Amino acid sequence: MHPTAQEFTEQMRETHGFEAAVEEFPEGTKTAADAAAAIGCDVAQIVKSIVMRVGDETVVVLTSGSNRVDETKLAAEFDSDPSTVRSANASEVKRATGWSIGGVPPTCHATTCPVLADPTFETFDDIWAAAGTPEAVFRLTPADLHHLADPRVVDVFE
Template sequence: MHPRASEFTDRAADRGVEVDAREFPEGTKTAADAADAVGCEVAQIASSIALVADELVVVVTSGANRVSEAKLAALRGVDPADVRMADADEVKETLGWAIGGVPPFCHDRSVPVYLDETLRGFETVWAAAGTPEAVFPVSPERIEAVADAEPADVAVE
């Protein structure tokens, strides 16, 4: 197992969460790639997207959705013009993970996490496990509990 995936599974275990990380050498960089690899719907891919909206936040969104910057701005009480994607350095420095491998929890620093409410319609979703080649199955409720995530309407309509 890739050292970063092992690190994630160890961090999760420290929080009482068993992770069944599965690696796909061909990569799971996009939601469609991940869905093809694990054999699920694109909507069941839980993509952790890092954005800046007065501070770095993580939005765990369905792979079938795009994050609405306007809806995130309203949640955060900031001007929509001030919401942007976090850059690779910000993601690595704050969360400790590289873009494409950001898990929904076990970040280096505590940040606000929002859970796309459409994910709650699935029993199991698949999230990144520390690298762009590793994913793990998890219930949306578990993400919500472990990440202290706020369910929210964050999808572009």
């Protein structure tokens, strides 16, 4: 297992008592479509961890692979001007979450930034999220997601 994916599994165990069964795909799971094809699931079952900046705040938005973040709705969720909403850059993602773009899991972040979740996940028994690298994912349930990430479930999607 890649050392970063191993680090993720150890953090999950230590922080949450959760045994993440990580699967690695050498061909990569960089996009939701790539991940769904590798796993053999619907693209909507893929948890994309989209790291955004809303004003001076970093926010992790857990988006179904079939959805996109609506920046105006996200701004409204934080009573912010839509012009202050943007994608976090690579260094901001790493600083806030401790993980690199493409491998950000829904939990075990370096800071206590707010986490929002897509209500679409509730329609599935199993969902899949990044496990520290662009090639590693783990399976969890919507209930696991709530327990592990404690997200605010909101509709901030197009």
